[in-house]
Amino acid sequence: MTSSSPDWVADGLRAIAAADPPLAAVTERAGPLPWRRRPRGFPGLLRAICGQQISNRAAGAIWARLRAVPGALEPAGLLTLDDSVLCGVAGLSRPKASHARSLATAIVEGRLRLDALPAMTDDEAVAHLCAVRGLGRWTAQVHLLFAEERADVFPDGDLALAASLAHLRGLAARPTQRELVVLAEVWRPWRSLAARLLWHHWRHATGRPGTDPEDDG
Known part of the structure; x- marks a missing residue:
């Protein structure tokens, strides 16, 4: 399901661009970030x-x-x-x-x-x-x-997020869950947005749509 994003997203993207330019640049390669929602x-x-x-x-x-x-x-x-x-x-x-x-x-x-x-x-x-x-x-x-569209929730146990970050950073191995928690600190207080960008990058890198836990309606 794609729809317009909340007002806070623009501020979050600017902050991520300053803190982590390679992650923010995902949209230059993969296209605009689709905003997916689930029912509340x-x-x-x-x-x-x-x-x-x-x-x-x-x-x-x-x-x-x-x-x-x-x-x-x-x-x-x-x-x-x-x-x-x-x-x-x-x-x-x-x-x-x-x-x-x-x-x-x-x-x-x-x-x-x-x-x-x-x-x-x-x-x-x-x-x-x-x-x-x-x-x-x-x-x-x-x-x-x-569903709640919170700005700073990061599913650190998600394997696609770990794989995406390893690919984006050129890491030799996928980070462990504990390592992912530490690496995600740079994106506070916009870790939800960082997760969406990483899923977006992984969809583009693998050529497989729907590699994030999105909802289709």
Whole structure:
């Protein structure tokens, strides 16, 4: 899904250009940075669960089937669906179906307060999301980046980001997660934007569209 970017993006791009000119120059080779969004709230988190540990193409196919199921995009509605629908029709694995129900249950019971996320810091929001079984740190960070459009969230466990940075910098090996955390400090407080630029670079370098955890609608 592409759409116009938030107002803060222009300031972020200028700051990244000053701090890391090679990263900012990605758009000169790869073209304008597409601004991808995911839906907020329950649908966005459900989409993130679909994408856990599988290719973006496979995740997109599952998501297309799941969102076509009546009631699936509402917590109470999803809880009425059994595995014959979630797994058989939509194509979720049984663990992911379980995670989807865990998410829906946490919302229905009031343990997960998505309406409170905007008032939380990035770390607080990640911790709040990760308290739900099936929502790990990567899932929480990707949701905050694409659905909440936060400016300084960096999914440091994302392998495509590590591969992209290694390619961009000409590194001999892909940085470890710990190394990536340190390297990303130069982009504060615009690490979300840096991540989008790195995914954009990797799509261009590999010739494979959709190598970031984007949503197609």
